[in-house]
Amino acid sequence: MKQKSVAVVGAAETTKMGVIPDLSTIGLHADAALNALADCGLKPSDIDGVATAGISPTELAWYLGIKPTWADGTQVGGCSFMLHVRHAAAAINEGLCNTVLITHGESGKSRVGAGRFGGGGGSSLNGQFEMPYGPAGPPTMFTIPVLRYLKTYGLTEEALAWPAVIQREWAAKNPRSTFKDPISVDDVMNSRMIAWPFRILMCCLVTDGGGALILTSAERAKDFPTKPVYVLGTGESVETPLISQMYDATSSTAFKISGKKAFEEAGIKHADVDHLMVYDAFAHLPLYGLEDLGFCKPGEAADFIKERNTAIGGKLPMNTNGGGLSYMHSGMYGMYALQESVRQMRGVAPAQVPGAKISVCQGVGGMFGAAGTVIFSNEAP
Amino acid sequence: MPPRMLPDPTPETRHFWDGCREGELRLQRCSSCSESYFPPRPFCPKCGSRDVETYKASGKAVLWSYVINMRPRPDMGTEPYAIAVVKLDEGPTMMTNIVDCPQTPEALQLDMPLQVSFSKQSDDISLPLFAPAK
Ligand SMILES: [Zn+2]
Numbered sequence: 001m002k003q004k005s006v007a008v009v010g011a012a013e014t015t016k017m018g019v020i021p022d023l024s025t026i027g028l029h030a031d032a033a034l035n036a037l038a039d040c041g042l043k044p045s046d047i048d049g050v051a052t053a054g055i056s057p058t059e060l061a062w063y064l065g066i067k068p069t070w071a072d073g074t075q076v077g078g079c080s081f082m083l084h085v086r087h088a089a090a091a092i093n094e095g096l097c098n099t100v101l102i103t104h105g106e107s108g109k110s111r112v113g114a115g116r117f118g119g120g121g122g123s124s125l126n127g128q129f130e131m132p133y134g135p136a137g138p139p140t141m142f143t144i145p146v147l148r149y150l151k152t153y154g155l156t157e158e159a160l161a162w163p164a165v166i167q168r169e170w171a172a173k174n175p176r177s178t179f180k181d182p183i184s185v186d187d188v189m190n191s192r193m194i195a196w197p198f199r200i201l202m203c204c205l206v207t208d209g210g211g212a213l214i215l216t217s218a219e220r221a222k223d224f225p226t227k228p229v230y231v232l233g234t235g236e237s238v239e240t241p242l243i244s245q246m247y248d249a250t251s252s253t254a255f256k257i258s259g260k261k262a263f264e265e266a267g268i269k270h271a272d273v274d275h276l277m278v279y280d281a282f283a284h285l286p287l288y289g290l291e292d293l294g295f296c297k298p299g300e301a302a303d304f305i306k307e308r309n310t311a312i313g314g315k316l317p318m319n320t321n322g323g324g325l326s327y328m329h330s331g332m333y334g335m336y337a338l339q340e341s342v343r344q345m346r347g348v349a350p351a352q353v354p355g356a357k358i359s360v361c362q363g364v365g366g367m368f369g370a371a372g373t374v375i376f377s378n379e380a381p
Numbered sequence: 382m383p384p385r386m387l388p389d390p391t392p393e394t395r396h397f398w399d400g401c402r403e404g405e406l407r408l409q410r411c412s413s414c415s416e417s418y419f420p421p422r423p424f425c426p427k428c429g430s431r432d433v434e435t436y437k438a439s440g441k442a443v444l445w446s447y448v449i450n451m452r453p454r455p456d457m458g459t460e461p462y463a464i465a466v467v468k469l470d471e472g473p474t475m476m477t478n479i480v481d482c483p484q485t486p487e488a489l490q491l492d493m494p495l496q497v498s499f500s501k502q503s504d505d506i507s508l509p510l511f512a513p514a515k
Contacts, residue, residue, distance in 0.1 A: 122389030128398075129420045130476045131386045132508055134464050136454040144466055144476075148446035151491050195464075196449035196486055242420070244466045244476035249446050 001265055004381035006089040007221035007228035010040030010214030011342040014105070017176050017328055020208040024113030026055055026063055028105025028210035033064055036212035040224050042099070047214070049097030051088055053080035053104065054332060060103055070097035076238060078279060078332040079363025081213070082372025085338065086234035088215050098216060104335035105210030112208075130242055138281060139203050140195045142367040145249035146284045147197060152250050153299030157197045160283040161188035162305045164201050164325050167280070169312055171322025173351035178205050179326040202283035204324035204333070211335040213342070218381055229345040230381065232358065233266025235259060235373040243367045252364070254371035255292035259362065262373035263294075266358075270295055274356035275344045276316055277337040279363045280323040286310070289362050290318075293373075317353045320344065334363035338374065345378040383456045387506045394421045396435050401507045406497045408438040408471055419473035440497035442467035442511055445474055449484055463489055467511050481512040 012035030014020065014028055023031060029052065037043065044064045051072035052060045061068050070091050074083045081102055088100040107114045121127050135141045150159060165185055171177035183201060191201040221228035235258035240246060247253045263270075270293075278289030290301035295316060304310070310318035321327045321340040328336060341359040343349040357379055363372040390398040397420070400407035410417045411425035412432040424431045447465035450457075463484050468474050480498055482488050494514035499507040 122387060123391050125420060127386075128388035128390065128394055132388055133476050133478050134450060134454050134457040134462055135476075136450055136452060136457075140448055140450045140464055143448050144464060145446050147448075147491060148466075193451050195451060198448065242476070244474055245420070249466070 001086070001089050001231070001234060002093060003232050003265065003267065004230040004377065005218050006092050006215055007218045007230045008213055008215055008342050008376070009221050009224040009226055009228060010036040010042065010212070011339055012036040012039045012212055013336070013339055014210040017209045018178050018207050019109055020107070021110045021112060023107070023208070025105055025107045026059060026113060028107060028208065029055060029060055029103040030063055030105070032105055032210035032212040033101055033103045036101070036214050040214055040226050042214065047099050047101045049088060049091060049100035051084035051100060051102045053084070054106055066101070068097065070100070076370035077365030078281070078334045079365040079370055079372035080332065081334045081338055082234070082361065082363040082374050083236045085213065085215065085231060085374050086236055086372065089231050089234065092215065092217055098220070100215045101212060102215070103210065103212040104332055106330035106332055107208050108330035109206050109208050125241055130244060138367060139198060141243045142282055143195055143198045143284070144243050145246060145368070148249040149284065149287070150197070155299065155302055158185060158189065159287065159302035160197065160202045161185045162302055163280065163283045163286045164188050166305055166308070166311045167319050167323045168326050170320050170351050171326035174322050174327060175350060177322040177327045178207055179322070198282065204281045204329035205326070207328045207330055209328050209330045209336070211339045213338060227346045227378065228380070229342050230377045230379070231374060232268070232377040233262040233264070233375040235261030235265070236371065238370040239368060241366065241369055246368055251298065252288050252292050252368050252371060254368065255289060255362065255364070258371040258373045259293040262360070262375050266375040268358060268375065273316065273358050273360050275320065275341065275353050275359040276310070276318040277341050277359070277361040278318060279333055279337050280319055280325050281329065281333065281364065283325065285364060286318060293360070293362060312351065320349060320351045320353060334365075334372065337361050337363060341374070341376050345376045347378070382458065385456045385502060387502055393423055397421045398506060400437070401499055401509050402505065404499055406438045406440045406509055407435050408469070408473065409433050409435050417471040417473060419469070419475055439470050441470040441514070442495045442497070444479065444489060444491055444493045444495060446491065447479070447489060449486070460484070465511070467495055475509075478510050479512070480510045
């Protein structure tokens with residue numbers, strides 16, 4: 001895509017975050033959408049492009065009274081929204097629509113108007129070749145490659161404790177974080193075992209929430225009341241629906257492809273990056289993300305985090321909202337990573353990185369099934 | 382205990398599940414590029430050729446990676462169990478369970494040699510599980 005040809009002009013999360021028993025799934029989408037519209041002074045009738053995952057774009061458009069000329073229902077899990085940003089940028093550049101609304105809402109904890117998790121039936125690939133062996137949700141599947149990763153690089157389980165400890169420090173600065181109290185490596189290593197080697201403090205939260213973004217051309221973005229956040233580069237890829245069939249257990253091929261494409265499009269080097277979000281459903285995701293995006297050599301991300309490079313005051317602040325481990329995680333967390341990147345680029349994040357100009361936002365979909373990367377800049381083209 | 386979740390074979394995978402019932406681990410191999418692959422499909426995922434053959438694999442594997450699920454799924458009993466990925470001698474990886482072995486990190490060492498062991502679940506379905514090689 002063309003650098004900085006499209007910008008985020010509206011961005012907001014749901015009014016409440018965490019436990020929201022009074023809103024259904026589609027209600028969370030709508031609450032976030034209305035907040036994002038208010039953020040940039042638009043009405044639903046000003047929107048002519050819609051994209052969402054979890055519900056269909058048809059449901060979203062009709063519920064809000066939008067009659068779009070472009071719709072995208074790309075549904076590849078938690079990074080779907082990164083792909084929506086990428087597709088929306090292309091659609092706007094191609095003239096398919098002018099103003100795109102992307103929404104997420106998920107009653108992850110309260111399960112109001114929510115479907116059941118997973119399940120393609122016994123004849124699906126997953127139903128035939130994984131489910132018979134007893135996986136019981138993401139904590140017992142997404143985590144399976146990690147012992148191989150640890151052995152390959154001579155690491156111990158403590159490598160999985162550091163991301164949780166450092167991100168909790170960020171979360172403490174965020175009033176909307178679910179968890180704010182400091183934790184130590186010992187706390188993580190002594191927390192309840194969920195699926196060896198994963199303990200509960202290495203696993204994400206389960207909460208309710210939503211978020212929405214509004215994008216338009218960079219030219220039109222100048223007329224909005226909000227500070228435009230330009231899309232500098234994007235990437236996407238998909239890998240496998242089966243965790244047992246990753247091309248390499250120690251690295252996400254989809255991350256590598258998506259990240260490389262986004263960096264190429266953005267025309268930046270790693271040293272140019274001021275802020276990083278890596279979707280952290282579990283504590284190994286930041287390790288894979290740092291390595292597969294090229295910020296660290298293979299096997300070195302845990303030490304990189306331990307040495308406080310991603311902590312407050314570090315050279316690469318990462319997951320500055322507290323992440324899925326401490327801030328919130330509704331199921332498809334990618335939208336919240338995007339929201340935090342936008343806040344950092346607007347200069348309004350609760351834990352603002354001083355002077356940040358470029359933010360990289362990396363999402364994962366399914367269990368290493370898909371990846372999406374969006375690189376933002378707050379400097380005008 | 383509810384009945385265990387079992388596979389529902391499709392035309393493309395039927396030969397694999399028939400093999401398990403008959404005590405054979407069947408893989409597929411490309412006649413063009415000789416790639417062995419899994420799960421079954423009627424073409425080679427490496428080169429796209431439809432010219433593939435089914436063959437009996439050795440059943441030998443090593444323990445590639447795993448977790449020990451401390452919160453058993455209702456159809457899997459009440460004790461913690463490992464959900465494992467094994468790497469077959471022929472190259473492909475597959476998900477399975479490890480049997481005849483304590484379900485502990487101490488007993489389950491990565492790269493330990495394993496041998497397939499079929500576990501009858503119904504008249505149609507036997508699951509390919511793996512035990513430490515003798
Ligand atoms: Zn081939």
